[in-house]
Amino acid sequence: MVFSSPLFLFYFLPAALLLYYAAPKRAQHLALTFVSYIFYGWANPLFSLLLLLSTLIDYIAGLVMVLGGPRNWSGEIHRLDPGVPRTARQRAALVISMCANVALLGFFKYFNFAVDSYNEAVGWLGRDGLRLDSALRVALPLGISFYTFQSMSYAIDVYRGHATAIKNFVDFACFETMFPQLVAGPIIRFQEVADQLRERTHTLTKFARGVAFFSVGLAKKVLLANPCGKVADLAFGTGSPGIVDAWYGVVAYAFQIYFDFSGYSDMAIGLGLMLGFVFPKNFDSPYLSQSITEFWRRWHISLSTWLRDYLYLPLGGSRKGPARTYINLFIVMLLGGLWHGAALNFVVWGGLHGALLAFERLRGKRSPYGWLPAPLRVALTFAVVLVGWVFFRAPDLNAALQYLSAMAGLSQRQEASALIAGLVYQPYYVLTVAAAAMVTWSCPQTWDWTRMLTSPKAVAVLALFVIASVALMTQAYNPFIYFIF
Amino acid sequence: MAVESLPSRSTPSREEIARIEVGHTDVDPSTARWLVAVFLVFVSMPAGVEWMVSARTEAAVSGAWSQLAAIPGQMRAKLTRQEPEANDVGIGSRILLASRGVLGNLRTFEDTLDDESAVAAVLRPPAQMVLSGLGAGNERVYQGRDGWLFYGPDVEYVVGPRFLEPAEMRRRRTSGREWIEQPQPDPRAAIVDFKRQLERRGITLIVMPTPVKPAMHPEKLAAQNDGWTIPVQNSSYRVFIDDLRRENVIVFDVAEALALGRNGRPTYLATDTHWRPETMERAAELLGDFIRAHVSLVDAPRRSYRLEVREVSNVGDTAAMLDLPPGHHLNGPESIIIRRVLGPDGAPWQPSRSADVLVLGDSFSNIYSLGSMGWGDVAGFVEHLGRVLQRSVDRIVQNDDGAYSTRARLRQEIASGVDRLRGKRVVVLQFSSRELAAGDWKLIELPPSGAQ
Numbered sequence: 063m064v065f066s067s068p069l070f071l072f073y074f075l076p077a078a079l080l081l082y083y084a085a086p087k088r089a090q091h092l093a094l095t096f097v098s099y100i101f102y103g104w105a106n107p108l109f110s111l112l113l114l115l116s117t118l119i120d121y122i123a124g125l126v127m128v129l130g131g132p133r134n135w136s137g138e139i140h141r142l143d144p145g146v147p148r149t150a151r152q153r154a155a156l157v158i159s160m161c162a163n164v165a166l167l168g169f170f171k172y173f174n175f176a177v178d179s180y181n182e183a184v185g186w187l188g189r190d191g192l193r194l195d196s197a198l199r200v201a202l203p204l205g206i207s208f209y210t211f212q213s214m215s216y217a218i219d220v221y222r223g224h225a226t227a228i229k230n231f232v233d234f235a236c237f238e239t240m241f242p243q244l245v246a247g248p249i250i251r252f253q254e255v256a257d258q259l260r261e262r263t264h265t266l267t268k269f270a271r272g273v274a275f276f277s278v279g280l281a282k283k284v285l286l287a288n289p290c291g292k293v294a295d296l297a298f299g300t301g302s303p304g305i306v307d308a309w310y311g312v313v314a315y316a317f318q319i320y321f322d323f324s325g326y327s328d329m330a331i332g333l334g335l336m337l338g339f340v341f342p343k344n345f346d347s348p349y350l351s352q353s354i355t356e357f358w359r360r361w362h363i364s365l366s367t368w369l370r371d372y373l374y375l376p377l378g379g380s381r382k383g384p385a386r387t388y389i390n391l392f393i394v395m396l397l398g399g400l401w402h403g404a405a406l407n408f409v410v411w412g413g414l415h416g417a418l419l420a421f422e423r424l425r426g427k428r429s430p431y432g433w434l435p436a437p438l439r440v441a442l443t444f445a446v447v448l449v450g451w452v453f454f455r456a457p458d459l460n461a462a463l464q465y466l467s468a469m470a471g472l473s474q475r476q477e478a479s480a481l482i483a484g485l486v487y488q489p490y491y492v493l494t495v496a497a498a499a500m501v502t503w504s505c506p507q508t509w510d511w512t513r514m515l516t517s518p519k520a521v522a523v524l525a526l527f528v529i530a531s532v533a534l535m536t537q538a539y540n541p542f543i544y545f546i547f
Numbered sequence: 548m549a550v551e552s553l554p555s556r557s558t559p560s561r562e563e564i565a566r567i568e569v570g571h572t573d574v575d576p577s578t579a580r581w582l583v584a585v586f587l588v589f590v591s592m593p594a595g596v597e598w599m600v601s602a603r604t605e606a607a608v609s610g611a612w613s614q615l616a617a618i619p620g621q622m623r624a625k626l627t628r629q630e631p632e633a634n635d636v637g638i639g640s641r642i643l644l645a646s647r648g649v650l651g652n653l654r655t656f657e658d659t660l661d662d663e664s665a666v667a668a669v670l671r672p673p674a675q676m677v678l679s680g681l682g683a684g685n686e687r688v689y690q691g692r693d694g695w696l697f698y699g700p701d702v703e704y705v706v707g708p709r710f711l712e713p714a715e716m717r718r719r720r721t722s723g724r725e726w727i728e729q730p731q732p733d734p735r736a737a738i739v740d741f742k743r744q745l746e747r748r749g750i751t752l753i754v755m756p757t758p759v760k761p762a763m764h765p766e767k768l769a770a771q772n773d774g775w776t777i778p779v780q781n782s783s784y785r786v787f788i789d790d791l792r793r794e795n796v797i798v799f800d801v802a803e804a805l806a807l808g809r810n811g812r813p814t815y816l817a818t819d820t821h822w823r824p825e826t827m828e829r830a831a832e833l834l835g836d837f838i839r840a841h842v843s844l845v846d847a848p849r850r851s852y853r854l855e856v857r858e859v860s861n862v863g864d865t866a867a868m869l870d871l872p873p874g875h876h877l878n879g880p881e882s883i884i885i886r887r888v889l890g891p892d893g894a895p896w897q898p899s900r901s902a903d904v905l906v907l908g909d910s911f912s913n914i915y916s917l918g919s920m921g922w923g924d925v926a927g928f929v930e931h932l933g934r935v936l937q938r939s940v941d942r943i944v945q946n947d948d949g950a951y952s953t954r955a956r957l958r959q960e961i962a963s964g965v966d967r968l969r970g971k972r973v974v975v976l977q978f979s980s981r982e983l984a985a986g987d988w989k990l991i992e993l994p995p996s997g998a999q
Contacts (some may be wrong), residue, residue, distance in 0.1 A: 069657050072593040079587075104653060109648045174721070254562035270579035271572045273586045289683075300708040301782075328993065340569050342561035363561070458714045478706045478779055482763060484769030485689055485702070488682030515574035520582040527589060532674045536685050536870075537665040 272335030279328025818861030918941030950986025
């Protein structure tokens with residue numbers, strides 16, 4: 063089930079809101095958890111069991127860290143003191159939680175990649191008899207990259223003494239599974255919502271702002287991301303388009319991924335507000351960045367801060383000298399790339415950004431073109447990001463390199479690629495890409511635009527919702543890009 | 548593990564900033580009230596309307612909900628071995644079977660809800676009209692020049708990735724849904740296997756990939772293709788043909804001959820996926836010549852046919868897929884002339900199971916033959932092939948899934964005691980070339996002759 067589907071908009075959402083608000087206050091988390099499991103299980107009922115397993119492991123780990131053995135679980139919960147060394151039991155609980163989550167993520171996400179890489183390696187060595195062609199193919203559970211990271215953040219924050227463990231299993235399950243952000247983020251750290259799980263307000267103002275966020279997000283996804291995606295699919299599908307088509311295609315993809323993901327985040331934030339939760343901003347106009355360093359402060363903020371706090375800083379961050387800093391940046395981004403997908407092109411994407419971050423760090427977090435006027439810095443940063451997106455979008459490394467050759471005008475255009483000109487330059491797609499550009503570089507962010515909800519703006523919000531919903535009826539199944547992670 | 552110390556947080560955290568920000572939302576209470584109220588009405592109304600419509604008409608929407616209602620019973624049947632496929636497997640496999648069944652039901656429910664929605668039926672045509680005015684088409688149809696429409700998978704086959712690229716085949720193999728079998732993406736394996744099975748029975752296989760419309764009319768997609776006379780195929784197409792020929796499979800590649808014979812005239816219908824009747828007849832003539840050149844058919848009494856000319860008007864399938872309001876210019880019917888194949892006594896042409904030529908065909912064989920397609924009857928590809936060969940011809944024809952559906956039906960009939968291969972000297976496997984990139988090329992084992 064996706065947010066941008068008639069099933070979610072007109073059946074699940076009203077039913078979920080009704081159930082939530084009809085439930086007595088003490089049962090609201092149970093109601094939310096229940097509908098969240100239905101939402102998640104819609105993709106595959108068996109995946110719900112996996113989610114439940116992950117939830118149980120971290121719930122128990124949290125209690126063990128704070129209270130010790132089960133005999134003590136009736137006791138009162140206190141936050142661990144950050145300055146006090148941890149016991150062996152507490153360390154073991156953290157290690158078990160981390161290993162379980164990493165194992166789940168590693169197995170389901172990377173098993174197929176490992177088998178394929180092994181087969182390629184033995185093929186390259188001429189030992190085809192050792193191939194594992196009949197090996198199990200593992201289906202990727204929806205949102206596993208997100209909820210395992212979310213789970214790990216709970217265990218780590220409790221261990222560090224930055225958050226108080228939760229005793230109530232329903233409350234914890236609600237944090238782990240709440241449907242607004244379950245399958246594609248934002249990655250919610252427990253300390254971000256712990257207070258809200260205990261006490262939060264449900265006001266008309268919050269709900270109204272939630273409606274605004276949700277409607278803008280839906281419009282971004284349906285009216286901008288999906289049509290841009292069509293252009294990108296055609297351009298990348300030919301493999302070797304003409305130079306203009308290649309640039310047009312990757313620009314369309316840049317808009318697709320931005321509006322798809324930021325649209326989803328807006329919808330998640332909006333749904334959270336409708337349920338009384340406040341989730342932090344996940345995108346901060348990333349294509350206005352003037353350097354790659356700045357880009358990563360503005361793009362998928364919940365992931366980049368997670369990687370900073372739970373990977374970069376434990377590796378030493380910038381505290382162990384410049385050389386180690388650059389290595390840490392590179393490693394973190396490499397793993398960040400791998401998090402996005404089990405394929406070499408994602409690793410290259412991550413490595414590219416890691417190398418650029420390290421290079422800019424060497425220059426005091428400034429881009430090599432920092433001396434240019436701001437608009438040119440923005441344009442060049444966008445161009446660099448576009449090159450990275452080629453690796454992200456192409457089906458594999460070879461295809462990515464072929465597409466980059468096309469962008470440079472170095473490859474021979476395939477005859478079939480001449481056909482796409484008649485499709486991607488239709489007024490609808492040209493206007494949509496132009497609108498996407500305008501929204502990206504001229505319009506205020508959703509957070510800013512929805513801060514003051516005047517009557518005309520409220521009308522505009524509802525109009526966006528209606529137009530997007532009607533447009534949805536002409537589109538087939540349109541999952542969010544980040545669902546595949 | 549030592550407790551990691553983080554930098555001190557003198558600045559507010561992101562969540563604190565967000566809460567402060569939300570706390571500063573500036574909205575008049577009455578505006579907030581009606582905004583929320585109208586939104587809730589908008590999200591609740593469609594379900595209410597659907598329920599009222601289905602209650603009045605017992606329409607398919609109630610059928611959609613019956614898919615959900617059937618889930619518990621089906622799960623129980625699979626878990627307790629009440630269904631044949633669950634009989635001989637352990638609990639783990641039964642759980643997987645039950646899960647797949649549930650998934651299939653959920654997807655059917657969702658699809659039925661969307662397809663049969665009364666609200667969507669009202670809103671989709673005007674929305675599509677706006678989009679079509681901007682050249683958008685929809686998920687299944689691309690809009691070309693001069694009112695020409697192209698079926699999406701046809702375009703995506705031509706312009707898409709090489710279908711024989713190992714990475715592409717691997718992607719297709721693993722992209723299937725969990726509740727259905729993974730597709731077999733390599734057409735060569737299935738065709739070579741089929742050829743060998745037929746060979747063992749002394750039957751010659753002729754493979755006839757039928758070109759899709761964008762391959763034959765690229766100029767109707769983009770102006771820079773004006774004057775193009777060679778069919779545009781997927782980059783793997785030539786490799787596919789060469790690989791088959793290397794395996795001694797006889798391939799009848801009709802695309803170039805059809806393109807050369809165009810003389811500036813359209814060879815495909817403007818708003819339908821398929822070829823025009825004169826193109827289809829030309830293909831039948833070329834195939835007839837090809838069969839005579841490559842297969843020794845036994846002498847048979849010559850059959851003579853006469854032709855009855857008829858004009859037919861119809862709205863093309865791609866125009867119908869756009870779901871535009873009635874009267875829209877892209878929805879207008881096209882008129883064509885078909886030539887119905889009749890016996891000397893005026894009786895319509897009929898296939899003959901005793902014929903020594905069998906055609907396994909898809910909608911390209913069915914159009915102008917199957918009346919329900921709306922383009923007339925008894926004037927199709929197999930009829931005209933029979934006329935050209937002047938002998939009776941047998942056929943198994945099925946729209947869609949040309950990669951495997953007719954071979955599957957052939958197997959089914961042989962297994963049920965009707966040996967459709969008895970007496971056959973040649974089998975023509977006709978399929979749309981888009982099946983090469985999108986079809987499920989299952990390997991199908993034919994039962995031995997006389998199997999029950």
